[in-house]
Amino acid sequence: MKKFVTIRDVAKAAGVSINTVSRALNNKPDINKETKEKVLKVAKELGYIKDATATSLRYGLTKVIGVILEDSSNPFYSEVLKAVEMAARRRGFNVIFMNTEKDYELEEEAVRTMLSRRVDGIIIAPTQEKSGDIQLLMKASVPFVILGVHFDEIELPEVYSNDVRGSYLAVSHLIERGRKKIVYLSGFLYKSVARMRLEGYRKALHEHLIPFDQSYVFEVEEGVENSYRKMIEIIESGLEFDGVFCFNDISAIGAIQALREKGYLVPKDVSVVGYDDIAFAHFIQPRLTTVRIDKQREGEQAFELLYEMIKRKEIVNKQIVLDVELVVRETT
Amino acid sequence: MKKFVTIRDVAKAAGVSINTVSRALNNKPDINKETKEKVLKVAKELGYIKDATATSLRYGLTKVIGVILEDSSNPFYSEVLKAVEMAARRRGFNVIFMNTEKDYELEEEAVRTMLSRRVDGIIIAPTQEKSGDIQLLMKASVPFVILGVHFDEIELPEVYSNDVRGSYLAVSHLIERGRKKIVYLSGFLYKSVARMRLEGYRKALHEHLIPFDQSYVFEVEEGVENSYRKMIEIIESGLEFDGVFCFNDISAIGAIQALREKGYLVPKDVSVVGYDDIAFAHFIQPRLTTVRIDKQREGEQAFELLYEMIKRKEIVNKQIVLDVELVVRETT
């Protein structure tokens, strides 16, 4: 089991030396045409398949990139991941991915694994709880791109979306719909994304002369269940509100469920806006108004930035900020 | 950029030979305790990270498996894929995945790439249009597991769900709800899954003494849009029906959308059952009645079967058929 044909085997069968085989296989010029054809024929007959492992070792390049994210089955990330894979493949790269489950230890372990695999580059969506692994990456001098996150303190290659603008658009839209008391179901504020979205929220309120009220902002762990429960809690607390801006579509779905159960009509009584525009945002009922991030583009851009670094063999300290779009549907 | 510390560097810095370093790193017994500690210390100081590429070449084992599927962002596959990755990691394996976009050429190319990468095993969800790549895999004598598909003609290691039973349950349930004219929005029948589900459909009708009518079976390409359009078509054709059994949840969503647009109430006028129980099945409104496949288990089982083959170094010609469960919600 698992005995592969080597160039040595091909060489012997074709009656030439191993590097004549190598030359034939790699389209080198310095080889006789007939020899080449013969070698290629023999290689095919024997079912030769080049060992990328050996080539990697020889070249010091694996043509593999690593992708590290919290949950590859999440409808947002799964689309980004797919886009990365497709973009990578177009350039002859394969991708190894690892899930961190939002666990920093797993994230750091994933980084070490990728480094050990000698991937040519890494795309990572860090949890932002700690950033020791990012330090590790910087020291390792392996090209990497931060995905979906922006670090204020250090300048790093990043691809993320313009979420200040996104949430500004979302909240302004709510206000234009006549909503004045807008709950923000936020993610944890140690995450740059949550902070940016909070900033946009505040900006929109401010521009519309609505005072910011901290008691309308709730930091809630991600997941439908969590936002569902938090929404129930908010309703039961008696807080007055007529709009809900959600950290993402998933949490919007949870919120809408809670609202419905408590007898609120969406959007008649309460308007809801989500974020991300995952595929299901326009299949749920009522169709979700949300802020669209172009996930395919995000994945592609992340790979292309990484690729540029791999090719140029140097850090390209560029922050690519993707534009974002409000998609008005039926929940507002 | 990208200069890694090698055991050679460690050896020099520690004043020992390279294989003393190797011994220390790999917890070999025949090494002096102090030497070992010193080596480990130096290795850590220098930031040594083992090169898995070299180890792979040496051992003839990469500790990488390949996963080939049509669309890693599909809510069904993305969950299975994640489960595979998690299971693999527990055993010290990493995973490279490739999307085929239901294109046989890409699928075959993916197989070649995986072979070239010398992955220790492959999990593949084949399109079933052609199967030359499966032949290739068999010849290559690399362990592989077929995911979500059953081949009648050849006995191969497979993990798939009991879809005859699943659709039998679904259709029986529709009948018990008083439905008699049940449309089957099928996938293409060259796929084993579609055939199995058709069989269950027929079986349920037969047992309930409802004659099978070919004109109620529609082969439709996957995707919400396609099932949406087909459903519109069916309605406009004037066909009488009171139930719709869908190939999967995605197609159920499309069908429900069409029904709603055409003024049908679900489930009052028409009952609808989906298949897969993707995460969103219970977020859409009305909540979708569907047949649940345990996606996590499917991924785990696929990996474990593969792992068994890798460990035993021989084909384990086992077909693992996962049980399936009817989840009654609000569309029936």
Add this chain to the structure above:
DNA sequence: TTGTAGGCGTTATCAA
């Protein structure tokens, strides 16, 4: 145009 030899980073065999 072709072949020989060395090396990529590891690990295993054998000898010291």
Add this chain to the structure above:
DNA sequence: TTGATAACGCCTACAA
């Protein structure tokens, strides 16, 4: 207990 050496499969100087 330790060290020298060969080998995994490939590619590239260099030599022929």
